[in-house]
Amino acid sequence: MVKRFFEFVKYDPETGVFSWAKSPNANSPKDSIAGSTDTAGYRRISLLGKQVSAHRLAVLWMTGSTPECEVDHINGIRSDNRWANLRVCDQSQNRQNVNIRSDNKVGVKGVRITKNGRFEAQVIANKTRKSATFITLSEAAEWVRSTRLAMHGEFAKHA
Template sequence: MPKAFSVSGRPSNEEIIAELKRLMRYEPETGNFIRIMDRNQGKTGQIAGCSRRDGRVEIGLLGYRFLAHRLAVAWMTGAMPGEEVDHINCDHSDNRWTNLRACSHAENMRNRRFPGRTETGIKGIRYHKAKNNYEAVVIKNRTTYKFGRFSTIEEAIHVLDIKRKELHGDFARA
C-alpha cells in the first residue's frame, strides 16, 4: 500500500528526514550516505546515490530525487535547508559536513570558480589596451564597484583581494 504523504502529494520535510534516517546513515567525515537496509536501489553497506553531469550527487528517496548535500544538512541539523547549500571548496561531489554551509543564492554565486573567459583570465581584473593598465572590479548585489586602475596586474590583484574580502566576507573567492 502506498505511503500517504502531506496534502500537496510531496512528502513533508519531516517525512523526508525520517525516511532518510531509516534507510541510511550519513558519514560527516566522508560526506557519504551508507545504506543500512537492502532496497531496490542497493544493498546494505553500499554508498547511496549517483553522480550527475555537474558533479552533484543525487539520492532517490520516497520516489523523488534529492541532492545529497541538502540531505546532509537535513541529517545534521534536523531540518531541510532554506534557500541554498554552498560547497566551500567548490567541489560539488564533496559532501563532507565541514565543506557545507547554508547560504543565500547571492552568497553561493560569490563562492564560485571563475570560468576565465577574459583577457587576463583573472576574475575582477579588466585590461584596458588603449590606456595600458588594469582595472579592479567587484560586483555585489548587481552593483559594480571599481577600485582603480593599476599599471601592473599584481597591484590590481592585491587591491582586488582586499576589497573582495571586505564585500563578500567568508564567501570571497578569487
C-alpha cells in the same frame, strides 16, 4: 517523506558519504554508497520517486531542518559533502565562492583587460558593484583581492 528517507540512508559527517542503511532495491545493496554524481558534479540520491541533493540532505541530517537558502561547498568541490565543508548561505554568498572563469585572459579573478590596455577590476556582492581601473595587473590584483575580502568576508575566493 523525510522520515521515510532517513530509514533508508545513513550519513557519515566525517567523510560526507551517504550509504544505504537498508536496500531500497536489488541494484543498491545495504551499506553501498547511495546515489550518483550528476553532470554538474553534485551527488544526488534517488528514493521513493524523488531525487535529493546530497549536500542539502546533509544539512537536514545534521540540523534537523531543511535549508531555506542555498548550501555552499566551501572548497568548491561539489561532490565533497563532509559536514565541515558545507555551509548554508544566500544566493549572493554562494556566487562569491566560484572559481575563476575559464575565459579569463589575465589569470586574476575579477580582472579584465580593457581595449586601451588597462586593467579593470570588479567585485560584486548583494547587488553592490565596485570597480576600478589600473595601469598594471599587479595593482588591479591587489585592489580586487582586498576589496573582495572586505565585501565577501568568509566567502571570498581569489582563484
